[in-house]
Amino acid sequence: MGIFDQDVSDQNSLCYPxxxxxxxxxxxxxxxxxxxxxxxxxxTSFLLFFIxxxxxxxxxxxxxxxxxxxxxxxVTIATSLVIVVSVQIGLDTHYWTVVNHVFIxxxxxxxxxxxxxxxxxxxxxxxxxxxPFIGTARNCLSxxxxxxxxxxxxxxxxxxxxxxxFLRAQLFPxxxxxxxxxxxxxxxxxxxxxNLRRGRxxxxxxxxxxxxxxxxxxxxxxxxxxxxxxxxxxxxNQ
Amino acid sequence: MxxxxxxxxxxxxxxxxxxxxxxxxxxxSKKPDNTAFxxxxxxxxxxxxxxGTVLPAFFVIGLIFIPxxxxxxxxxxxxxxxxxxxxxxxxxxxxxxxxxNFSWNSTMPCVCSVPFTLEQPFxxxxxxxxxxxxxxxxxxxxxxxxxxxxxxxxxxALANPSKECEPYRTSEGQPIAPCGAIANSLFNDTLELxxxxxNGSRNMIPLVKxxxxxxxxxxxxxxxxxxNDNLTVAFQGTSKPxxxxxxxxxxxxxxxxxxxxINEDFIVWMRTAALxxxxxxxxxxxxxxxxxxxxxxxxxxxxxxxTLRDDHYPCELQPTPNIADTPQHxxx
Numbered sequence: 001m002g003i004f005d006q007d008v009s010d011q012n013s014l015c016y017p018x019x020x021x022x023x024x025x026x027x028x029x030x031x032x033x034x035x036x037x038x039x040x041x042x043x044t045s046f047l048l049f050f051i052x053x054x055x056x057x058x059x060x061x062x063x064x065x066x067x068x069x070x071x072x073x074x075v076t077i078a079t080s081l082v083i084v085v086s087v088q089i090g091l092d093t094h095y096w097t098v099v100n101h102v103f104i105x106x107x108x109x110x111x112x113x114x115x116x117x118x119x120x121x122x123x124x125x126x127x128x129x130x131x132p133f134i135g136t137a138r139n140c141l142s143x144x145x146x147x148x149x150x151x152x153x154x155x156x157x158x159x160x161x162x163x164x165x166f167l168r169a170q171l172f173p174x175x176x177x178x179x180x181x182x183x184x185x186x187x188x189x190x191x192x193x194x195n196l197r198r199g200r201x202x203x204x205x206x207x208x209x210x211x212x213x214x215x216x217x218x219x220x221x222x223x224x225x226x227x228x229x230x231x232x233x234x235x236x237n238q
Numbered sequence: 239m240x241x242x243x244x245x246x247x248x249x250x251x252x253x254x255x256x257x258x259x260x261x262x263x264x265x266x267s268k269k270p271d272n273t274a275f276x277x278x279x280x281x282x283x284x285x286x287x288x289x290g291t292v293l294p295a296f297f298v299i300g301l302i303f304i305p306x307x308x309x310x311x312x313x314x315x316x317x318x319x320x321x322x323x324x325x326x327x328x329x330x331x332x333x334x335x336x337x338x339n340f341s342w343n344s345t346m347p348c349v350c351s352v353p354f355t356l357e358q359p360f361x362x363x364x365x366x367x368x369x370x371x372x373x374x375x376x377x378x379x380x381x382x383x384x385x386x387x388x389x390x391x392x393x394x395a396l397a398n399p400s401k402e403c404e405p406y407r408t409s410e411g412q413p414i415a416p417c418g419a420i421a422n423s424l425f426n427d428t429l430e431l432x433x434x435x436x437n438g439s440r441n442m443i444p445l446v447k448x449x450x451x452x453x454x455x456x457x458x459x460x461x462x463x464x465x466n467d468n469l470t471v472a473f474q475g476t477s478k479p480x481x482x483x484x485x486x487x488x489x490x491x492x493x494x495x496x497x498x499x500i501n502e503d504f505i506v507w508m509r510t511a512a513l514x515x516x517x518x519x520x521x522x523x524x525x526x527x528x529x530x531x532x533x534x535x536x537x538x539x540x541x542x543x544x545t546l547r548d549d550h551y552p553c554e555l556q557p558t559p560n561i562a563d564t565p566q567h568x569x570x
Contacts, residue, residue, distance in 0.1 A: 006278055
């Protein structure tokens with residue numbers, strides 16, 4: 001999944017070569033960044049345990065049967081964890097291809113599928129000693145209060161990270177952020193406008209031609225049509 | 239795949255497979271194909287965190303969560319709860335004598351009464367819980383000390399329980415049914431509720447003991463060996479857990495649907511609690527008609543009493559039992 005992530009397109013990477021500086025200077029992956037990641041992981045683990053812990057000390061189902069049991073607690077925490085991790089990965093992904101969509105939504109779906117499969121009647125019938133969590137997911141995840149706890153935990157874990165990355169991009173934008181913004185605004189303005197601008201720019205960049213009574217070969221050369229033919233000729237003879 | 243077809247002559251291993259197949263004649267190009275997949279030009283959504291997206295998102299989250307929070311807070315404040323501690327630690331407590339003089343192998347049950355008054359009447363269904371504090375049902379070795387095959391009615395597991403149940407696996411040369419420390423420490427206090435009306439007569443309040451366990455537990459996870467009839471025969475060759483007074487097939491002889499392993503009190507106990515201070519549902523008091531309160535308050539009646547017939551816990555564990563009555567809140 002990381003292979004498909006792309007913050008800046010390849011053309012813009014060539015236009016702004018100083019984008020490669022953070023990579024050379026190890027700015028994005030060094031001991032400090034690793035330490036901060038570890039700290040974030042610790043903080044998230046802390047929240048993932050203690051928010052459901054606080055909720056489960058007094059949780060009751062709607063028909064009154066007690067709910068604060070160990071298996072329901074485990075299922076709640078595991079579900080919150082998977083959701084927090086998936087959403088965090090989603091927030092860090094800058095380039096959502098089909099593959100990214102498949103893996104992120106697919107992992108959520110696979111988690112729930114496997115959860116319900118492992119806690120189903122069928123598998124308990126075959127291996128009773130190994131699958132003691134029978135029925136827990138069905139009973140636990142059908143209670144609205146459990147989903148409220150999961151959503152609360154996910155929001156509390158994710159919103160600070162989101163706020164920090166948003167503020168950092170707005171207040172201290174790196175070159176990468178600026179180029180991404182530029183890229184997006186160019187895409188939004190549309191391809192037609194870009195061609196017009198390019199036409200005007202190249203006409204001012206071109207050195208003076210003496211032949212002004214007809215169109216001349218300017219358009220032919222600047223469109224690059226004869227250049228491309230040259231390239232394929234070279235390729236064929238390599 | 240790349241490693242197996244590595245050729246020392248190839249500098250970049252791009253089309254090494256293709257080159258090998260090509261043979262000595264045509265040298266294929268090493269450039270990767272100009273497809274969208276290999277040139278990283280797949281159509282993609284490229285979101286950027288701008289102020290225009292993030293700030294409204296924060297506001298929306300706040301707008302959704304604050305009313306939910308207020309609603310939950312108001313609802314939970316409206317739940318009426320009454321807790322009675324019957325540990326009997328203090329000499330002035332009603333159950334002090336029971337707690338002091340009782341031990342796990344006493345034959346006579348100990349009875350103590352705790353009178354109480356309700357401030358307000360309880361409406362709708364009232365749930366009666368028993369609670370324990372400092373009872374670590376979430377201790378790892380304790381949680382593992384059970385045999386789910388045996389509790390599912392498997393005959394071979396009945397005769398030969400799992401090794402996890404040690405040391406509560408066999409007693410007097412016979413396998414224990416149900417085995418394990420969880421089953422052995424079954425909570426067996428009996429609680430009865432009476433109310434005393436204006437002319438001083440005691441009326442017992444009917445307590446419902448069905449419907450307190452999860453449906454999946456009662457009908458799928460816990461099964462009696464060989465069906466629900468003739469449990470005495472089915473459990474022959476096994477012995478009762480060490481700290482129990484009566485064997486499992488005498489848990490509720492009057493009701494075959496609530497006897498043996500599928501006894502609901504037993505099932506509720508076997509579902510281990512997550513925290514050391516916990517409550518488990520004991521009984522339900524059904525609501526009467528919509529106009530009369532289920533548990534009336536003191537103005538109309540004399541104080542209610544709580545009588546305990548006690549197979550109490552030994553003092554070493556120091557759990558502090560208490561009961562709590564909670565009316566159901568949001569189904570009126």
